[in-house]
Amino acid sequence: MPAPVPAPVAERSPRRDRDLVRNGLPVEPDTSQPLPKRLLRTPLAWLTFLLLVGYAVCLVLLYRQVVPDQQVPGGVLPGLGREAVPIAARYALVTAVPLSLLFLWADRFRPQRFWVWLMTFGWGACVATYVAAQINTWAASHLSIIGDGDPATGARAAIFVAPFVEEAAKATVLFWLAILMRYAWVSRLSGIVLAGLSGAAFAFVENILYYGRAYRYAARTIGAVSPEQALHQVFVLRGLLTFFGHPLFTSMTGIGLAVGMRSKSKTVRVVAPLAGFCCAALLHMAFNTAASLLSGRQQLLVFLFVAVPLVLGFVGFVVRQLLLQGRLVRTRLGDYVRVGWLEPGDPVPLSRLRTRLRALWHALFRGPATFLATIRLQRAVTELAYLRDSMDRGLVDATGHRRERVLLARTRTVRPLAVVEPVGAADYPWKRLRRRRTAEVAGYAPPAFPGPAGLGGSFPAVPPSAAAPLGQTATRYSEVDPTWKPPGQQ
Structure with missing residues (x-):
């Protein structure tokens, strides 16, 4: 005899709700109130609205900074141009859409709500890119040794500044989500999926900038390759060969954060996220170092013997986590x-x-x-x-x-x-x-003799009881009445 399922707790009180919130458990909504009223009283609804407004502001500010031409002392700094942005965005979508769908596919046992995916992707695409652009530009200007024309400024910023700034910008949303909804972080896959979405969104906007610059430079330079060829070359390098960079790096922070949240030890809860962030920054630094200081055959060897095994190992880790879950x-x-x-x-x-x-x-x-x-x-x-x-x-x-x-x-x-x-x-x-x-x-x-019956039949069906017998059984005898006598006899 199976044991009866315990009945749900019907009574509600502020104390019980506080206990649920303290443990990160969801509080059942009060269905007696209308939906608009429940939404207005939900903190996540207001947080989502404020984040969407912030995302739009950051996107507009970034657009005004990089798309139009900028007046600088001594001349004009060319921007991407309005005609290059739609073309670059189409090329960037080729990588961003399949990569995001793969991460969402991996989030299958306990998928997050749609607004969580939206907020994470929007943060990486709008806030992280805008903040990283400002800090990287400021740091690059202070790393110049011989003035504005120092050719090593870009490499110094890419190696020593960009990894820490960009990984911190992408991972900030992960820490916010861990604080707001730690109950939903049930495994390492949760950290990988959210970190991968933030990294894919960051790479999407960054690719637009790189593709647009290559297109605009080729269009304004006499004797260079055509804008389409320049854009295609950058797309092959960033969109096909090294598309895994940002999602892979940020996933290290997501894994460290998930390990810390699923551990009861306070030491692990502090050390694991920091170790994950340091691993992400060091991988990013190694990647930028190879891209800045190596060329030709050296880059190919690093790609084949370092990058490809690392990506394959990461894919194997995700598959193993699916089986473990x-x-x-x-x-x-x-x-x-x-x-x-x-x-x-x-x-x-x-x-x-x-x-x-x-x-x-x-x-x-x-x-x-x-x-x-x-x-x-x-x-x-x-x-x-x-x-x-x-x-x-x-x-x-x-x-x-x-x-x-x-x-x-x-x-x-x-x-x-x-x-x-x-x-x-x-x-x-x-x-x-x-x-x-x-x-x-x-x-x-x-069907019965003499013809078929039912759909398409030429004769109506004859009940088996009324069907005429065939052969020796065709002769029928009437039943004998034992009380029958000739007429006139008593």
């Missing part, structure tokens, strides 16, 4: 199976990404209600597994039992309608139509 979810759901709060067959299908995806595919063809129930079931059991892991690690105190009861009640509510383990092929519309037609044909009587 599936094992963790399966193990923690098994705890609830042993106490009778989940079905014995739930942990395996709900911990395999391929099975979960197939379940969503099957539910999609069973109607919107089944599809939404499947999504809610998968999200509820995944959060339940990570909540149990956090409680086992000591990251969440006894307040987690309240959230646990809410998730178990939600699982019990949506499970009868959801698809847990898909079997066979999905219920496609043409299959339903075929079954309907088969049922209609099956409604006709079976």
Whole structure:
């Protein structure tokens, strides 16, 4: 006899809500209030609005700084030009879109909410690029030894300033998210995905600047290659060969931050994020050093024997983390199976990404209600597994039992309608139509002598009881009445 699922806590109080917030646990919204009123009282809604305004301001300021020509003492500093920005943006999207989709694909067990992805990408594209541009320009002007014409100024800034400034600018949003929503950082994959999105967004805007400068320089220089050829050369170098740079570097900070947040040790919580940031800055410095001081064959050797193995190792690390997260979810759901709060067959299908995806595919063809129930079931059991892991690690105190009861009640509510383990092929519309037609044909009587019956038959069907027998059984005898006598006899 399975144990009854504990009922969710119905009563609410400011003290209980404070306990949830102190542990980083989400507070269930008050559904009795209208949606606009709930949004106006949500701090994240106001934070999102302020961040979007800040992103727009930074983007406009960066545009005014780099696109139009600037008047400087002694002449005019050419900008990118309005005609070069759309062309460069199209080339930059070729790298940014697939890279961002890959990071979102990796965030599959416990995907973040859309606004988190949007805020992270916007920070890397708008705030990080604007802040890094200001600090790098200021630092480069102070690193000049022989004046404004010092050719080594750019290399010094790229090696000694840009790595620390850019990595700090990209990683700031990670620390903000860790403070605001530490409960959602459930694994190293969480740090990799968010850091990768910030790095991909930063690389997107930076590539626009590099592509636009190459296009504008070729267009204004007599005897140089055509603007399209110059743009294509820079695109091959930055967009195809070294596209992994910024996301890879920032992911080191994300991994260190995730390690610190999933640890109970205060020392690890401080050292791990700092170690991740230092690793990101050192990798960035090594990359810029190779790009600034090496050329030709040397750069090719560094790319083949250093960069490519590093990227392959990073991809292997992500795949291994996916497998480990599936094992963790399966193990923690098994705890609830042993106490009778989940079905014995739930942990395996709900911990395999391929099975979960197939379940969503099957539910999609069973109607919107089944599809939404499947999504809610998968999200509820995944959060339940990570909540149990956090409680086992000591990251969440006894307040987690309240959230646990809410998730178990939600699982019990949506499970009868959801698809847990898909079997066979999905219920496609043409299959339903075929079954309907088969049922209609099956409604006709079976064919009988002397001709076919049903659809297309030339004779109506004859019931088997009224069909004429054939052969020796054709002769029929009437039943004998034992009381019959000739007329007139008594």
